[in-house]
Amino acid sequence: MSEQKRIATRDSYGNALKELGHLHPEIVVLDADLADTTRTGIFKKDFPERHFDCGIAEQNMLAAAAGMSTCGLVPFVSSFAMFTAGRAYEQVRNSIAYPRCNVKICATHAGISVGEDGASHQCCEDIALMRTLPGMVVICPADDVEARAAVKAAYEYEGPVYLRFGRLAVPVFHEEEGYTFQIGKGEVLHPGTDLTIIANGLMVKEAVDAAAVLEQKGISTRVINMATVKPLDEELVLAAARETGRIITAEEHSVIGGLGEAVCSLLAEKCPTPVRRVGVQDVFGHSGPALELLKEFGLSAEHLVEEALSFM
């Protein structure tokens, strides 16, 4: 594998936010005592008067953001995934999603790759929680290029959006030149006819690497980057199911309620197809270096290769 630049998508978020801030004065940012680590601090440096620390009080933060949005501002609200989607779930439901407030919920430190902080902070349920909310757009970008584009797309979209970012620096594999991001559109990164891996977040690069290995073993593997979990790009999933006959989903999230389940629900109704779900297998995480944990929990190219081989 070639040497690749690594950037955590939380950094992408902070940088994109700052850029957007210069273009759109109605953007305000709310954070809950984590501005440095969610990277909203990057925005704060340029716009201290438009960045509001809400203290360690996420429930108020989310509902206050809703109120701000009704006056025409566009709030980007950040904390860890655990505390935005988790702790403030009901505020997101009743004060943002139900009234259809134009609030962008930008959650960092999602998934097992939070690492040493352990299970209390490793939120692997956020996508499941957010997906169930009517009208909520749910996006989990894979690398720096996609994450920055997704932040801009979220701004341009009128309505509530949940964006999921990671703490761990991950390889940048998209080319900036000519790249476009569209909410609700998946992206075929590798062609294939025997099997499709549908992934998002940091599992996309793993899927691409797995496909290269599988290719050498004679298994033609399609790789789809499905950053938008909701609304799901149904056509792309159905085409992959019809054309390759086998699907593996891959996500740094519980296999319950996330991308895997979204794909399974669609296929069960419209095109029954064998599926394997790679993800966190209904267990809590624990402390350890992120890269070790990802291996341990099967969130790696190696595991995807094993899964694919046993699936054929």
Next chain:
Amino acid sequence: MTSEELKKLQITACKVRMGIIESTHAAACGHPGGSLSSADVLTYLYFKEMRVNPQEPNWADRDRFVLSKGHAAPALYAVLAERGYFPVSDLTTLRKVGSYLQGHPCRSVTPGIDMSTGSLGQGVSAAAGMALALKCQKKDSRVYTILGDGEIQEGEVWEALMFASHYHLDNLCVMIDNNNLQIDGWVNEVMSPYPIDEKLKAFGLEVEVIDGHDLNQIEAALGRARQTKGKPYGIVLKTVKGKGVSYMENVGSWHGKAPDDRQFEQAMQELKKSLEVLEK
């Protein structure tokens, strides 16, 4: 205000009470008790205090109102109808399929509703957010919110008040409808929120306690709220749950129960009598 103005407001408040009884009776459910306790302050807000335009409910420079105790929706709907946001005759569609008068306020379907509420504790946060946004936009609009005294058992309320004080939201007025009753009984027996005024003060608000059914006291308090700079204003409204309907007054079970036909007749008779006295 002049005695003439006072009488006019009292008459409106009485009609609002009738609207509460008619709508909850028609729905055969809803929350008359806490609606009746907040009828006077809501009437004052929409008829005297707030800068609003029923012909243009989303006017950008209006004052905002958030009913944090969203279950008192029948009172808010009745006030909005009296104020001309929608026909009074629509009040009896409350809680019915296809009605724009949802069980709890919903901003996307009802003209004049600034925020969807119903889940307790969240409205005050939204109101604080609005106040902050209006300050960012350098607007002089004010934001008013009413909470229940049971509602302030929610932790989020105190997060919101901390936030409001921290950002010096002197364009925010937080009112507590202190009718002393919640679903399970007297608030001090269920989970005492007292002393409410001292707690609000400790969270940085300028606070006063008034008779929440005395329109003169409401006027004076809201006037002082407007003049207070640098901090949000808190008003504890001492009220009677079920106010204006004899058999509902101070009876906890009228929190979330509609009057039956006989009770409806009695309530309307009492309110009509009150109206006659006022209109004399």
